Structure formats: C-alpha cells, structure tokens
Amino acid sequence: MARDGRPLQLFRNLNAKIAAIPMIFTAVVIFAGGTIWTVVYSFTDSKLLPRLRWVGLDQYDRLWNTSRWIISIENLMIYGVFSLVFSLVIGFVLAALLDQKIRFENTFRTIFLYPFALSFIVTGLVWQWILNPDFGVQSVIRDLGWESFTFDPLYTADIVIYGILIAGLWQGTGLIMCLMLAGLRGIDEDVWKAARVDGIPIWKTYLFIIIPMMRPVFITTLVLIASGIVRVYDLVVAQTSGGPGIASEVPAKYVYDKMFLGQNLAQGFAGSTMMLLTVLIVLIPWAYLEFGGKRRV
Amino acid sequence: MSNPGSLNIAAASLDAVKDRIDGGPRGPRPRKRISRRNIFIYGTLLVVAIYYLVPLYVMLVTSLKGMPEIRLGNIFSPPVEITFQPWVKAWAEACTGLNCDGLSRGFWNSVRITIPSVVLSIAVASVNGYALANWRFRGADVFFTILIFGAFIPYQVMLYPIVIILREMGLYGSLWGLVLVHTIFGMPILTLLFRNYFTSLPEELFKAARVDGAGFWSIYFRIMLPMSLPIFVVAMILQVTGIWNDFLFGVIYTKPDTYPMTVQLNNIVNSVQGVKEYNVNMAATLLTGVVPLVIYFISGKLFVRGIAAGAVKG
Amino acid sequence: TELEVTHWWTSGGEAAAVAEFAKAFDATGNKWVDGAIAGSGGTARPIMISRITGGDPMGATQFNHGRQAEELVEAGLMQDLTELAEKEGWRDIVHPVSLLDSCTVDGRIYCVPVNIHSWQWIWLSHKAFEDAGVPVPTNWDEFVAAAPALKEAGKIPLAMGNQPWQSSGAFNVMSIALAGLDAWKAVNIEKDAEAAAGPEYAKVFKAAADAREFRKDSNVQDWNQATNLVITGQAGGQIMGDWAQGEFQVAGQVAGEDYSCLPGLGVTEVISTGGDAFYFPKLDDPEKTQAQMELASLMLSKEVQVAFNLKKGSLPVRGDVDLAAANDCMKKGLEILAGGNILPDTNQTLSPDTQGQIEDLMTEFWSSDAISAEDAQQRYAEIIANAD
Amino acid sequence: MESVSIRDVSLSFGAVHVLEKLNLDVREGEFLVLLGPSGCGKSTLLNCIAGLLDVSDGQIFIKDRNVTWEQPKDRGIGMVFQSYALYPQMTVEGNLSFGLKNQRLPGDDIRARIDRASKILQIEPLLNRKPAQLSGGQRQRVAIGRALVRDVDVFLFDEPLSNLDAKLRSELRVEIKRLHQKLDNTMIYVTHDQIEALTLADRIAVMKGGVIQQLDEPLTIYNRPRNLFVAGFIGSPAMNFLAGAVVKSGHGHAFRAGGHEIALDGYEPDTAIVEAPDALLGVRPEHVEINREAGANGAVSFPATVDLEEPMGADSLVWISLGDQTLSARVESSRRFRRGDTVHVCFNIPMASLFDAKSEIRM
C-alpha cells in the first residue's frame, strides 16, 4: 500500500484559521504592534506628532524627575494595595455571607453587583457629590450635632486617594464577590462535611481549608483587580481631576495629559511604557504559575 | 408505601423502643430564628447593602429636588417637593455649547453605537473562542497569549496607534471605526470567556458532530450556539454595559453629532453655567445609567451563572 | 454648506458668544454645526488633535493661538489662509499685529485670531468687602491687607478653581505684576533660568505662597464656579482673565457697582494678548474649503467681532471697531491696549509641554503647603532651563 | 447493646420525602452495609447519623445516647467520603492532625495517634506529601486515617471506593475488611456495588425509596431475598424471573409456565406456598443447569434454544430461550455453546425463590 504524503499543514483546519484572523490581527497588529510602536517612540522627542528623532532615555529621565509622576506612582501604590486587599477581603466576606443559604440571596447579590453596571464616570460623579463637604456626609453629620466632624477626603490632599478608593470599591467589589461566590459554590460539599465532623470551627474552615482551595479564583480575581488598578483613570478624572493640586494624580492620567494636553507624545509614551512594565511585572509571574507549570488538558 | 418488609422491622424495633426511656430530644433541632449567627449575617449584609444603595438613593432624591432645596438641605433627606424638571432638563434641554437637546441625542447615538458593537464583538469573539477551544491549530496559543496580555495593556498605550490604524483604514470618525475599536478591546476578555466556556462543553459533542460530517461553521451554528445561551448572556451584559459606559473611545473616535450618551453626560455635567445644577447632573447620571442597570436587574441571575461557567474554571 | 466647528466654549457667556458666530455664519447660507466639547481646552484639545491626525477633521476648530497647533501646521494638515489674508489685508486690520504673527508659520498664515484675552485681572466682589467692613482694594497689596478681615467675615479671600491652568495662570499674572516686565520677559521669552531663580521671582513665589492661604476654602473645580463665588459675594476676589467678565454680565452685575476689576492686579497695568484663534483643517471637498474661507473672513468682520466680543467679554482683534457698548472693565482693557502696553501670552511663548510642566508645578504648589516657595522656585527654574 | 439506633427518622427536603419513619439498629462492632439504587436516600441517612443533616422527625441514638441534636464532632463518629474530601493544601500529617489540634489535644498524644493510624494503614512514608501527590488508593487510606485518629465509636463510609478503578477497589475492599477485623468498631458503609456489600457486610440493609427493604446477612439476602426488588437488585448477572402460576400438583405444589410444570419439591418457603395465578419464579443463573441431553442428571428438564454465549473468564453466561422467556445460565467456561443449539434446562428449586406477582413478596 502506498504511503501517502502528509498534506500541507497550512490548509488543515483552514476554516478555523480564517475565523481566527480577527484575533490574529488584533493580537499582532493592534496589541503587539501598537505596544512596540509605543515603546519605540518613547525613545524619541515626538511632540504633537510622532517623529523618529532619537533622544535615548531622556524621556524616562524626565519622567522619574517629575514630582507629578512620582506622586502618581505613590498614589497608584496606595490605591493598588488597599483596593487589592479590600476588594479581596470584602468580596470574599460578602460571598461567604451570601453562601450561608440565606434568604433574599438574590436581592443582596443584585444590590452588591449593580454598581458594576455603572461607569466610572457616573461613580466618580456620585461619590464626588456624596463626599462634597458642603452638602454630603460631612455636612449631614455636622447638622446632626457633631460640629467638629471632619470628613473631607476629596479636598484634603493627604487622604484624597482614600476618597477615590471608597468609590472604586463601591463600583468593583460586586464583581469580585460574584467570582468568589462562584468559587465557593464550586468547592466540594464533602470538604465542609469533613470539617464539621472533625469539629473545626467555621472561621477556621474558611481560613485554613476553603481559602487555600480557592487559589485559582483568587488568582483570577487578583489579576482582574490588578489590571484594573493600573488602568484607573476615568474615576479620578470624574471625581477629583487629580486634585486637590496633584494629590490624586495617577499614571494613566499623566500619560493621557502628556500625550494630548502637553503635546509631548514621547513623554506620554515613556509613561505608558512604564505602566506596561508594571503590568508585565504583575502578569508574568501569574502567567508562569497558570500556564508555565502544567499544560491544559 | 405499604411494604411488609419494612413493617416487620418497624414492629420488631418498636419493642426495643418501649424498653428504653423514650426521652431526650426528637425531631428537628430547634432553630432560633434570631440566633446570634443570623443577627451577624443579616446585620452585616444590611449594613453593606446600605453602603451600596446610598449612592443610588442620593442620586434619586437629588434628581427630584429643586436647586434651592439642594443648597439648603442635606443630600440624604427626601425631597420636600418632588419636581421632575431636572429629568426633563437633563433629557431634553441641557445645553452643551449651542446644542440644547440634553441627553436625548446621545441616547440614540449610544444605541446606534452599542448595538452593532455588541453584535460584532460578540460574534467575532465567540467564533474566536470556538476556534481556540475546539480547533486548536499550531500557533493559536501564541496569538491567544498576546491577546490576553492585551487585556491588561492600559488603553492609553493603544490610543495613538489606533488613531493611525483607523486613519489608514479610512474608518476614523465613522461609526464603524468606533465599532471596530470596541470589538478590538472587547476581544481579549470575551475570547477568554468563550474559549473557557466552549472548553467546558463536552469535547465529545464536537467530535460526534465532526464524525457526522459537520464542518467548522455548521458545528458552530448548529451545535455550539444553541448550547451557549448563558455565556452569550454574560458576554452581552459585559459588552452592553462596557460599551454603553465607555467614555474614552466615544470621545476620541467620534464626532459631536455622534457622541454617545456618556460624552453628553460629561458635557452636561461639565458645562457649568453659573452654579452647578446638581439635580440635573444626577438626573442625567441616572438616565445614562438606566440602560445597563435595567439589563443587570433583569438578567443578573444569568450573569452570575454564566460567570461561574465561563470565568472561574479553565 | 455645513461646517462643523469644534470649540470648548460651553459656559454661559461663552456659549452666548459662539451663538453670534453661528448666527452670522448661518446668515451667509451655510450651516454652523456646533461641536462643543465641555470641560475646558484640556479635555477638548486631545479630541480635536486626534480627529485631525486621525483623518477625520472638522471644518474649523478653536485653539489658543500660539504654539498649540504648530505641529499640525508643520505636518501640512491645516488650510493656508495667506491668500485670503492678503486679499483682505489682515495685516492692517489686526491689532495688535503680533496676534497675526502667532498664526504665521514660515511666512504663511494659518489661523484667524478672533479675540484678545488677557489674563491680567483680578475681580473683586463689592458685597464681600462690604460684609467684611473693609474698602474694596485697588491693588494687590491692599487686597493682601484686607484678606484677614475677609477671612474673619467667613469669606474666602481668593477664589480659585482646581483646574491646573487656573493655578499657573494666576501665578503668571502675579509674576508680571510683582516681578516686573523685564524679569517676566527674561523668563518667558528668553527662557532665562537664572532670572527664574532670581530675586524678582523669589518675591513672586513668596506672594503666591501667601496667596495660597487665601484660597484655601475654595472647593470648586471650574473657573466659573470660582467666579460665581465672587459674584455671590462668598469670595473676595479672583485672579482670572477677562472672560470672567462674561459671567458677571450673564449674572446681571454692573462693573464698578457690584464688582471691580483691576488690570495687572492694579500694580503693573499691562495686558497679555493671548486669545483664541480658529484653524481650518485641510478638507477634500472644495465646497467646504470655500465655506471655510467664508467663515474665516466672517470671523474677522467688524460686526461679528463686536457682537462676539461683547458677549464673550474679550477684546476684539481689530483696532478699528466701535465698542461703545463695552462696559467699564472692557474699556480699561481697550485703553491699555491702545497704549501699547502689551505682552505676548504664554501660549505664544511657551510650548504646551513646558506649560504643562508649569501647570503641574503650580497645581501642586497652590494646593499644598508641603512645598515651600524656595523649592517651587527651584523647580520652576529647572523647567525654564529645559524649556523649548 | 446497640451501637447506633435510628428511631422513626423522617427527613424531607421541602416537599420531597427522602426518608420515611425509618428504623434501624446497628449492633456493636458490626459491619453494616447500606445498599440501594442511586437516589434511594443512603447518603441522606448516613448524613443524619453523622449530624450533618437535621432530621425532620425521629431520634438517633449512638451508644444509647440520644444524639439527635448534637453536633457532628460530639457524636463519636468518623466519616469517609467518596470524594475523599482531603484538605488539599495540607500534608497527609496535617490532614490527620487538623481535627485533633482543634480538640486541643497535647502534641504527644497527637503524635502517638498519628503514628498508630499511619501504621495500621501503612501510610507512614506518605506523611509529608500533599494529597495531590497521592494515588487514589492512598488518598482513600488517608481519608480513613482521618477518622481513625479520632478514636471514634462508629465509622461511616459513603461509597468510599466508587471513585477507584476495579483492581484497586477490590484491593482496598480487602483492606477495609481487615481493618474492621482489627479495630472491631461499628462501621456503617454505603455503597451501590453489591460485590462490596456481599463481601464486606456482617449485615446488609437494602434500601429503596427511603425505606429499608430487607436487613439480613449477605447470604440470606442473596439466597432468600424477601421481595422481588431485593431479588432483582442483588446478584450479577441478575436473577432470572419466569412468569407463571403456582398450582397444586400431586401431594405438593408446582410452578407452571408455558405448558411446562416444575415441581416445587425442596423449595424453602418464607411463609408457605399457596396457589397463585400470577407468580414469578426467581432462579439465579448458577442455579440454572443446561445439558445437551435431556435428563442428563436425572432431573426433569425442559428443551430450550441457545441465544447467546458470554464468556466471562472462569465461567460463561449462556442466554437461552425457554418458550417465550429468556433465561441466563452460568456454566463453566470450558463448556461452549453456539447460537441455535438446543439444550435441556433444569432448575435447582431449593435455591430458587417464588414471588407473588401482585405483592412482590417471597412465598
């Protein structure tokens, strides 16, 4: 019997390959291409329009000598750490509470989730209004008799970032809760039973058994939150515009302002390259953990 | 059920019971409705629920007050005199520059932007996810990895290159340009979602269909699509809210007569004429949020289920 | 022919002024399609620029004349108006002629200046000073002296919004007034870092450091909200350009009675001649190009100049128009202008990039006590040293 | 003395009544297997005993103590689950000691118990591994160990072997049996695998629809099933049922089916043989004898045709048609039959069971 030649690999599953063209285009041209383009131009002195006049690391030099950028980074750190911790903690606690076979579970879940449907612009506006010292929480509590009560995050440089955090958590924790809930529901019921038979208190069961078992969910949410943090922009713009002063500036806003407002594209590109670097620092260990060790079956 | 077998046993053991003191608890364990545990659970949930609801409440009451009342009263007090004027103004009268038709125009623009964007992005992403899940070909993983990394690239990095790409394609400023942008930026997360979902479907179904002689598209339309309602709902919700809420792309890749609602909202809120009209702003904010909110309230349950199916596993 | 015109004039007075353009343009049988983008030039410019570079330009667009559109012009994306300008003799009409220079790149003209805006004003609320029981000041020193009284009366001495350009603008006004013209020119035109680090500027920073105490409680974002504080007597004064006038006008206030204005903070009576200009991106459609020319010509016409500037509260770019209807403040401005005490605007002398850096510095400086006058000055000098 | 007594226990989930006034007494040291089809309530019953589900009604006694309302940990029970339910991020040792640490036992004591349990189960070399690094059988052993260290009176097993492959299953089965002989604890073991039930149990409780159908020793259940359900459920290959009637014949009774009459001599009735127009004769395949020639072993035989032969290694299953009914017979694998062969069948009546078709009860 004759040994047939192997047909050309290119044409096997041709339809699948054709169907994947949009993805390939997006991945290669937009994401990879766009990123490389941005990185390359961050080494030039492009102003309003991109041009290839190399200036080496000058843009980065300037970037790291700009106090606004430094403050942006600091803010991002504070916002990032707190929003990570609080999102996870609140999200998990809410999910755990909802998982207690309670009544009105759907109602509560909807309440926690609905802010996710609203944009950051809306979120920022509402919280700006609620935290407004002349009308909002502060004035209401003062009216109730606590004359000296002060809660004015949006106009106090030291704590403005926490004002933004409150709004950010309001918008985002619902989704985290949802993911956690799905994770909790995915845990083998027998483990709970085993723990009860062993006489392990509920909080210990959560802490030492359930949470470690939910590692994949935690990683997913972690990446989700982290990527959101790096990108935070609309919220700050809507809520404080970076104020008071530059106390609530964030990197994304810096980049945007430099690129379009300051008409210094290269400076903006340098900033965004740094952001990208941050993302990579977060992502690569994750990707390694998720995909490096074991192949998908 | 009348079963003598079990009756016998019952009868035999009845004697045994009589021998014993039939004391001690029986039946279900008594449960206090208001146990400490319940107080804790419901208490916490209620407090948190209030935190989540306050903004909505404030938006609502503020939007129903007149300006004088706002200036004097506190933001939490219900309106003394309910007025719908702010809603009317926000919808139809608020001015940006010379255009005094409020959000109404933006609403229809948003609809016109959202529908094709949602349809196209879901269509493209679902086919991609399907190709990745079931028709793995050489190199697909590389592209997919790049794509997923793309999900985490700050948008700012991409803004300028996309301007150039759209210009080269001649799509800049047109509705289709924006649709394309939404499709592109929706792709990573949607593709991931669809890929995970399709992977979680039994692979044997796909194999059976291939043996039955169905091709790429036939399997997609006849086998996969009908089974994927939950994930399509999730994708739809994510996209409708995401695209509806989008500001950055809407403002950069459109022009004034096609501005989506969020941009109009921003214009109205920022076009301060004299004092800030908080009531109008809140009404406008609510109006802008109505569409995604309604979608959430209607299909929240499906969303949660779909998230569990598509996001957590895989 | 329809022409879409983008601008960021969305406050009450501004919108009324734009309406004058639109009316006049519509009257020529064309159609003005309004493309207002709210939230100041900062929000609007990126959109305008990306649309022009993205190949979907509008019919005309506002920029501050100066260097904002420089590169767009160099990239050949803008309509050359030289022919029209020569035909209509813009060089002769436009006064001061430096405005036209700002529109000129390599000897060609690319924009139509439509108004002159000067930053050098402080607006004072009579009501506030009355409430505090002190006379309305007539210069900056008096204002500083009166500030504690205002504070005592529960007023904000100096209203200032949180937008970055307000901080840097106010600083610039103060530096012209307090450091003197020579020092200012050395810094802003010659980019002399030594001057920026010198004693004159030290004075300015000192004064600004004091002034930031005065503005502490003005928790508003937009400039016109700050103006509104002055209008309603909640604040004593505001350093703001002449466009604030429009707000007073819309509020029905009368100069000299309800409020006063002091050019150059009442110290150095000069005005800078910044302003807005319209640029016309190149379009393929010859009909549209025709309409662009019509609009350009229209914008400089006498009647339109008058109507527009009255509403806007700015000064016309022609020396030959009759502004009988102008109010007190505007007249003051016209006098100074006629006297030739003019300076270029920072938009004309500094690149947007440098301006942005100064804005960042100023925003930080004005809002935070943490940064001392000396530190701020040192950083200022660095920025000037690197300016292009 | 009873180790576990269940009195009139009922349980419903909403409208679904899973257990209905169920009574069960488990003797001290006994190995009791709960056997029944899927969904019959076996796990539910076990969970009630463990205290993981609250009964709707009735009482549960363990060692004569009413534990109906006690917490699982206070009942003196240990439980082993089908899915092992090991704590995945702890080592084997951690898994074993976690419950003990919670009881605040002294470290020495914990060590001693772990040593003992891991010796019994031969998992000493595994103590530092994580569950993911163990094979299925090892995991199952650790799960048993977790109950073992707690020194409980009653072991509850919920299908502990069904996730394992056949070979491992039969190995572990033997181990569990040995463990029981060594420990002498009471063990309640849920399964739906009848080989497991037959080999392990001291007594088997066959359940269906939340009701115990028969509670007896394995061979009694196998040979003298109390009703049709138990007869059909136990035994693989399944018992053959011939439809017919019980009639008087001579000095005794006979079973008449399709013109043939089978004398019921030597049949061991539960109650008494009575005439019945609708009856079923249940004969296990190993009690169906087929021969090439009629009367080969001196018994009355009936002609039948071979339908199918299924070799199963040691023996074969031969499917034959007798009239319009199909029967299976178990024969040594060295005897070969082909489709269409004519054979002669006779039945081992003393080992057969006769059921009334209506009441489904064994006569």
Add this chain to the structure above:
Amino acid sequence: MESVSIRDVSLSFGAVHVLEKLNLDVREGEFLVLLGPSGCGKSTLLNCIAGLLDVSDGQIFIKDRNVTWEQPKDRGIGMVFQSYALYPQMTVEGNLSFGLKNQRLPGDDIRARIDRASKILQIEPLLNRKPAQLSGGQRQRVAIGRALVRDVDVFLFDEPLSNLDAKLRSELRVEIKRLHQKLDNTMIYVTHDQIEALTLADRIAVMKGGVIQQLDEPLTIYNRPRNLFVAGFIGSPAMNFLAGAVVKSGHGHAFRAGGHEIALDGYEPDTAIVEAPDALLGVRPEHVEINREAGANGAVSFPATVDLEEPMGADSLVWISLGDQTLSARVESSRRFRRGDTVHVCFNIPMASLFDAKSEIRM
C-alpha cells in the same frame, strides 16, 4: 480482508508519547475490544482511527483505503461516546438525521434510514423527545443509532457503557452483542471493564502504555496471558502470583516456593519450561483448590491458614496464607471457612501460567 489496518502509528502530545509505532489489524466483521488501564491510549487510538486526532507518524487504512489524512466524515466510520454526546437541543430524530442532512441525502432516504435504525434499536416512541427526557440506556441507544443511520463500515465505541449502572450495563451489553450479530459490521470497542471485554469480543487487544500487549481471543487471553501484565490485568478477582523458582525435578520441572515443590506436570508452555531462579506462578482463584484434609482429591497439597472469607453470592473468595504469601481461592458459597482455619491447598497446574520474573513473559 482487513477492515481496519493500523501501520506503525505513533502519536505524541508534545513530549508525551501516547502511541508508539502501533500495529493492529481488524478483520472484516470482527468485534474487537481494546482493553487497558486508564490512560494507556485507548481513546487516543480510537480517535486516530476516527480522524479526530492527527497521527504523528504512520498510516491508517480502512477497507484498504489509506485514510490517514481524510476527514472523519469521509472514513466510513461511526462513533459512540461514553458521554453519549447527543446534541442536547435537538430531538432524537434531529440527532439521528443531523449527519445525514450534512451529507445532503434526500428526505425520503433519511426517513427510511431513521425508520430502520429506530426499529432495530426500539427507539421509535422516543423520536420526538429531547435527550434530556431520556434515560441513560435510551440515550446510549440513540447514540448508537446515530452511527447506525449513517451505514458505516466500522463502528467505534469509546466506553459506551461506563456511565450506566451495573444492571443496565449488563443489559445493554447483551444488546450490543445482538446488534453485532445482526449487522455484522466491524466494531472496535474500547473499555476498561474486563467483563465487557470478555463477553463481547471476538478478539481482545490488551494495551498498556500505548503498546498492544496481546491480541487474542478472550479465553486465550484469560487462560494463557502472554505476559505478567495481561495476567494480572485480566480476571477479577485477580490472578494469584506465587514467587519462587523453576527447578529441575525428576523427569520434568517443578516450581519451588517457600520450601514446597509443586510439580509442573501438565503445564502448557508457550515456549518451553526452562530453569529460572526468579519465577512467578500465576494461578487464578478458581484454580486454587482448598480442602479441610490433606490429599482429599488425591493431589499433592500444602497446608495454609485462612485469612479472610469474602462471600460474593454464588461463590466466595477465601484468602489464605501460604508461608509468607497470600492467595485467594474461589469456592462455592455453601462452603464456609473461618479466619484461622487450617486448610490444604492444591493448584490446577494445567490452567496455571508461569512467568519469568525478569522478562515478565509467560514460559
């Protein structure tokens, strides 16, 4: 004529070599069972035949046509999956006709084929139901029907019965066997259940690690396993292995273990008996005979102790200790033994298998 021929087929997933130069010929009309432990590559091989996986090397012929690179639909195969893989949103009829519509057959023809298949499988009343409304057995039948309507040359089954419960499994097993007798198609059937393999197969291919260990008729595999793996894998309860040595003894050979010497008279060697210092004697439990008294049946016997008795219904498994080795013996369930009883063991040597411990090959 070969129906399916596999020539030197290799397949690897990345670095994992699942199939290694595998050769297999399936005869026309044959029922071939692929048997092997989990993960040995059975499904992989089946998927290669079906064209659902591309081979890394080698060729596949179906009806003498090289189909290595053809699409599944063009290979003339039908496939039945463990999970049924019915299209949940289509009715049974839709499921059956999907493949036919894809071939653009005329409507009449489709109707006729569905009628025929549903008659054969007795699923006519179900045609309008959705899969969710069917029981497990019915679903499996529909899944078979889906292959049936397509009139294929080769049926591929991938563990079609493992999702069903024991009772249904044995019923459907018989049905599949009947179906094969009726259709006379070639069938390749993957399973890891040896009862299924033994009862269904014309020939069994035992696989391990991507390699076929033995390809033979069921009883040959059972009685004369080619190597240790096949011997241990086939048969439940498993074969006993006695460790010892083959030595010369008188005019023949003997097996020496723990001081006892068992004469190998009547042993049927594959090759030839040779002396071996390390050898294993494999005896199935049914070929281990135990008696209360020595020499009860005239054969040489060895004393041993009873360890455990496992009743399994028809017969019991008795575990005994012979020296330091443990053996199981299958006895009739009427004979009862107790732990500690002393018994005498003898072996049915003609039915035993002797393995070289090193090469693991049968002598």
